[in-house]
Amino acid sequence: MNLRVLALLLILAPTSLGAxxxxxxxxxxxxxxxxxxxxCELxxxxxxYGTVRFQARPxxxxxxxxxxRTPLPGPDVGHISLRPPQWRHxxxxxxxxAVSLAASDILLMLQRDRALELYYALEAGHEVILTHPDAGRxxxxxxxxxxxxRFREVxxxxxxxxxxRIYLDFVSLREWRVHFDFDESKIREEDQSTLDQVVRHLTTQPDTRVVVGGHADEQGSPQYNEALSLRRAQAVQRLLRQEGVAADRIETRAFGETWPLEPASSEAAWALNRRVDIWLTR
Structure with missing residues (x-):
């Protein structure tokens, strides 16, 4: 094979563009x-390429x-990393x-914990890097x-x-709220009268039940706050059980920091957000 033919074959051969x-x-x-x-969408x-979105539905x-814009030919695997911008030493x-990728317009969907991981990384100033196979280019x-x-600006x-707004997947007949001290799941004495009202309604209305939703403020990691909100809900559940409410009439949920009453980052806002919501339902 002469050099001229070899050069022509190299030109015509598929080439890789790297990343x-x-x-x-x-x-x-x-x-x-x-x-x-x-x-709510950010x-x-x-x-x-396309669009990345943080989405929160009530x-x-x-x-x-x-x-x-150009879907992958089939399901695949991608990788996410955090990279400091040049100006953040x-x-x-x-x-x-690693993350699973779909062969559709929605390439990737991450739920709460992993979504919050990226959310806080961007808030701290990291670039988020998604690497995946090319879609035929x-x-x-x-x-x-x-x-x-400009992430923090919005x-x-x-x-x-x-x-x-708070969306409930049940009809709330009545609701109560109790608050907690910082990093605590112990029910405060001043909230006992509120819980007494809950017990009275459950006693006089045997066809009802309660959903107990625990919440935390934004301080601490999302994982810790979710566990803390669960402990708070369980503390209310234990008190209701001690007062004679059957276990099958109490449902506990942990919302972590995802439903702040007050979105500001201040002591007053955090005090409002450290709470348990109690919903009477059927």
């Missing part, structure tokens, strides 16, 4: 908040989705777990850069939207 990166330019990177009766468009935990890179991999630029609006 193709999709990212917003620094001056164009932005997050937008959309609000509605049934959805989104960033990635030029030529009564449901936060989720994170990646919408892609105080942050360290971090590799997160000739590259080995696609690298998507989700920018933290968080107040996003949190306010989430705090505006």
């Amino acid at each position: 193709v990166e999709y990212a917003s330019r620094l001056a164009e990177a932005r997050w937008t908040v959309s609000t509605g009766d049934t959805l 989104a960033q468009e990635i030029p030529r 009564g449901q935990p936060l989720q994170f989705t990646v919408e892609i 105080d942050l360290s890179p971090q590799a997160l777990e 000739g590259a080995d991999n696609v690298r998507v850069v989700i920018s933290p630029v 968080l107040a609006d996003f949190r306010a939207c989430q705090g505006d």
